[in-house]
Amino acid sequence: MLCNPVNLGSDYLNLRCKLLGLLAEVKSSLLDLPVLDQSEMLEEFALDEKEFGLNGYVRERMKELLVGIKILLNYLPQQLCAFNYPIFQAQYQAIINDLIEYQFILPLMIESYSKFNRKINIAEKFDLRYAAVDVMDENIQQQISVFQQFIKSNLHSCLATIFYHYEAVRRLNGNWFRRFSQSHQGIEPLFSVPKGGTFILLYEQGNRVVADFSLANCISCCCEVPEEPVCLPPVATADYLSVTLENGNDLKKESYKPVQLIINVIKNDYSLLNSSAAKLSIKLEEANSELGGVISIKKGKINYQNNNPVPGMVDRFTYVLEESSNACNESSIGDVSIFFIPPVEETKLGGIRGKTRLREGEYVVSVNNATVTIIETGQSVMSGRGDTEINGYFEFLNLPYATYSITATYGRGVSEPVLVVVDGTNFPVILEVPVWHYWGVVNDKGWITRVVESTGLSKEKAKGKLESILKEHRENQLEVAIKASKSESVKASAAYKLAQKFITESVAFKDDSVETLAEEYADLSTKLIGAIEKAAAEDQQHYLDLLKSASFAYMDRLYFTEEGSLNPEKEREIKIISKNIKKAGMDITIVNISVPLSDSPSELI
Numbered sequence: 001m002l003c004n005p006v007n008l009g010s011d012y013l014n015l016r017c018k019l020l021g022l023l024a025e026v027k028s029s030l031l032d033l034p035v036l037d038q039s040e041m042l043e044e045f046a047l048d049e050k051e052f053g054l055n056g057y058v059r060e061r062m063k064e065l066l067v068g069i070k071i072l073l074n075y076l077p078q079q080l081c082a083f084n085y086p087i088f089q090a091q092y093q094a095i096i097n098d099l100i101e102y103q104f105i106l107p108l109m110i111e112s113y114s115k116f117n118r119k120i121n122i123a124e125k126f127d128l129r130y131a132a133v134d135v136m137d138e139n140i141q142q143q144i145s146v147f148q149q150f151i152k153s154n155l156h157s158c159l160a161t162i163f164y165h166y167e168a169v170r171r172l173n174g175n176w177f178r179r180f181s182q183s184h185q186g187i188e189p190l191f192s193v194p195k196g197g198t199f200i201l202l203y204e205q206g207n208r209v210v211a212d213f214s215l216a217n218c219i220s221c222c223c224e225v226p227e228e229p230v231c232l233p234p235v236a237t238a239d240y241l242s243v244t245l246e247n248g249n250d251l252k253k254e255s256y257k258p259v260q261l262i263i264n265v266i267k268n269d270y271s272l273l274n275s276s277a278a279k280l281s282i283k284l285e286e287a288n289s290e291l292g293g294v295i296s297i298k299k300g301k302i303n304y305q306n307n308n309p310v311p312g313m314v315d316r317f318t319y320v321l322e323e324s325s326n327a328c329n330e331s332s333i334g335d336v337s338i339f340f341i342p343p344v345e346e347t348k349l350g351g352i353r354g355k356t357r358l359r360e361g362e363y364v365v366s367v368n369n370a371t372v373t374i375i376e377t378g379q380s381v382m383s384g385r386g387d388t389e390i391n392g393y394f395e396f397l398n399l400p401y402a403t404y405s406i407t408a409t410y411g412r413g414v415s416e417p418v419l420v421v422v423d424g425t426n427f428p429v430i431l432e433v434p435v436w437h438y439w440g441v442v443n444d445k446g447w448i449t450r451v452v453e454s455t456g457l458s459k460e461k462a463k464g465k466l467e468s469i470l471k472e473h474r475e476n477q478l479e480v481a482i483k484a485s486k487s488e489s490v491k492a493s494a495a496y497k498l499a500q501k502f503i504t505e506s507v508a509f510k511d512d513s514v515e516t517l518a519e520e521y522a523d524l525s526t527k528l529i530g531a532i533e534k535a536a537a538e539d540q541q542h543y544l545d546l547l548k549s550a551s552f553a554y555m556d557r558l559y560f561t562e563e564g565s566l567n568p569e570k571e572r573e574i575k576i577i578s579k580n581i582k583k584a585g586m587d588i589t590i591v592n593i594s595v596p597l598s599d600s601p602s603e604l605i
Contacts, residue, residue, distance in 0.1 A: 008166045012080040015158050019076065022150045026099070027069055029146040030062055061102050068095045081170075085163035092156050093238065097335050099147045100240040101314060157235050157272055168230045187213040232272035234280055236321040236334030239265050244341045245311055256311070256343070259293075261304040265334055269321050273328065282319050282334075289317040293338075304338070311342035348401045350422040354429030356383040356392040356408045356415075358504055363478040365504055366392040370410040370433060374399075375417060383408070408433050411505070473556055477503050480549040484542040490535075495527040499546040507557040514558070514569055521554050521573075525580040551577045 072095060075088040181187060193199040193214040200213040241261065248255030266282055282297060289295055293306035293315055306315060315338045322331045356370035368384025372394045383394040399422050408415040408431035415431045451462040481500050485491045502524050506517060528547040532540055555577055558570045 008162050008169070009080040012083065012159070012162050012166075013078075015155055015162070016076050016078075019153070019155045019159075020073070022153055022155075023069055023073065025146050026150050027066065029143045030065060032143070061098060065095065065098050065102065068098060080162070080166055083159075083163060085160055089156060089160065093236075093333075093335065096151055097238045097240070097337060099151060100238055101337055101339065103144045103147050157270075160232055160235075161272055164230050164232050184215060184219060187215045190214045231328035231330055233330040233332045234271050234321050234323040235269060236265075236319075236332040237268045237270075239263060239268070239334070239336045240339070241337070242339045242341055243309070245309055245343050247343050256309050258305060258307040259309045259338075259340070261338070263302045263304060263336060264300075265302055265319060265336060266300060266321070269334065271323055273323070273325065279324050281322050281324070283322065284317075284319055286317065289315045289338075291315040293317070302336070306338075309340045311340050314339050348424070349398050350401055350424050351395060351397045351399055351426055352404065352406060352420050352422060352429060353393070353395040353426060354431060356394060356410070357430065357432045358410065358413070359432040359434055360474065360478060360504065363482065363504070364432065365500065367410055367433070367505070368392055370394075370408045370431070372396075372406060372408045372431065375405040375407065376402075377404070406431065470556060473552060477549040477553045480545045484546055487539055487542055490539050490542045493531060495524075495531040495543065496546065498524045498527060499550050502550050503546075503553050507553045514573065517554065517557065518573055518576075521550070522576075524550055529580065529583055547580065551581055 068091065072088070072091045075084070075091055077083055187200065189212065191212065194216055196216075196218060198215040198217070198219050200215065201209050202211040202213075203209045241263065243259050243261070245256040245259070248257050266280055269280060271280060282300065282302070284295060284297060284302070287295065289304070289306070291306060291310070291313060292308065293304055295317055296303050302319065304317075309315075317336050319334045319336065320331050321334050323329070352374075354372075356367055356372060358365050358367045366384075368382075368391070370383045370392065371380055372383055373380045374396065379396060381394050381396065383392045401422050401424070403419060403421050405417045405419055406429065407417045410433045413433040415433045418429055418431060420429055448459055448462045448466065451457060451466065452459055455462070457465065481503055484496060485500075490496050498520075502520055506520055525547065528543050528550070532543045532547070535543055555574060558573055
């Protein structure tokens with residue numbers, strides 16, 4: 001029954017329980033957001049505080065929200081009789097306004113930290129605490145969802161309905177028994193009631209009976225119901241707008257174009273009265289906003305103009321929402337907040353282009369199929385992919401302006417990282433991969449031990465002697481390739497290109513198996529012998545030298561990657577090399593001078 005406060009109290013407790021649950025979710029969501037230490041970053045990286053002021057602002061807003069929620073909880077007593085809706089509504093509206101502002105600012109804070117990462121130099125190795133930026137970015141949508149659920153819950157309007165109905169009933173029936181006894185003469189405390197009469201019980205809260213009366217005749221039940229409708233104030237929902245500023249025309253100083261808005265604030269306001277006669281209207285009590293914007297009303301809407309907007313600031317003003325009907329004239333205060341977003345910076349993109357090369361001493365050659373990697377982003381491309389010429393060209397496109405570290409890998413060779421500033425200049429980058437030599441694996445168990453045993457040299461001197469001989473071999477082999485390239489006809493031939501690759505690359509990388517090298521050498525020797533037979537007299541010697549150089553390089557590889565001995569597979573390859581040398585018309589003894597077929601290193605010393 002409307003005049004029974006118990007029913008209204010039960011409805012109040014149900015709404016209170018729902019509201020407490022929503023507030024708990026909002027509080028938990030606020031505390032889950034990691035906010036980085038702004039002062040620490042400013043000190044460590046000497047940054048401009050103006051650029052990262054949002055972080056401190058968000059922290060302050062979060063603290064204010066948590067305090068506001070705590071205050072609001074104090075305005076939700078367990079008993080309806082102690083509930084004061086006007087005080088509750090003012091604090092509730094303040095929290096709604098703060099949440100709307102907060103959810104607009106969060107994405108901007110994430111963007112400011114993204115700029116922070118790029119400004120410092122993405123090549124830096126950040127401490128784990130800065131990884132919190134990614135965590136914030138992942139949680140922000142979930143947070144906004146929680147905020148929206150609270151904002152759209154509309155529980156405050158339900159509480160308003162209960163409160164004002166309760167107050168109307170209490171005012172009307174507060175002196176109910178006194179008026180009842182005056183209008184019904186003859187009630188007596190008889191502890192009983194005659195037939196056809198009315199038995200009256202008086203009880204206090206908790207249903208404890210404190211008195212009883214009887215009346216001879218029958219009366220209708222029970223309390224008086226308000227004849228006029230209960231007047232409820234209209235609901236003025238907070239309005240929040242974000243405006244992206246545009247740069248002004250003054251190039252000498254920072255300036256922005258004026259902001260002009262037409263705001264239909266009444267669009268999301270509503271009446272709590274179910275009456276077609278209710279009419280909503282607005283009026284202003286001030287002519288200016290907090291930041292000096294000019295406000296006025298025209299055709300039921302608010303015109304707003306600010307000639308000096310400041311990016312990152314929030315301008316606010318209030319309006320009065322009035323509701324008029326036949327019986328009620330109520331009003332509420334509405335809040336409008338306008339957030340000025342800095343102009344959108346155009347994302348500038350550039351690229352990195354260059355070439356990959358192999359370097360061995362003074363010998364440098366372009367190489368395709370090297371893996372070029374940007375260390376910071378993990379992006380990789382293959383140089384010269386799809387090119388018919390060996391040019392080693394590579395390119396990265398659509399990279400944001402920043403400083404990057406790039407490196408190239410070919411086989412086991414890795415170039416030194418090169419820092420490249422992407423700023424639109426796009427200068428070519430040269431990445432040189434040092435050749436990874438097989439003699440780096442010469443160890444104490446192999447040829448060094450045998451040299452020590454046969455000569456009495458120390459291990460250090462024996463190793464130095466072997467490396468010196470191998471280095472001399474490599475210099476001679478590379479010199480042959482360089483000399484042959486001076487002949488245009490030789491350089492253009494398929495035989496030369498195979499020989500160059502085999503001498504400079506294949507035999508220099510331990511990762512290639514004997515089987516792979518054997519196939520390459522067989523193909524190479526066939527083409528070189530064919531070229532010797534067909535070449536002009538002035539080019540024949542180049543092909544002969546290339547075959548000799550490739551054969552020597554191959555034998556060095558076969559010998560010095562073993563631990564002091566040859567296996568049957570490698571011995572078979574040595575015999576094939578000897579046959580090719582003879583087939584080319586060269587003296588086989590030149591092989592014995594450089595590499596001992598007797599499987600003894602003594603001739604190297």
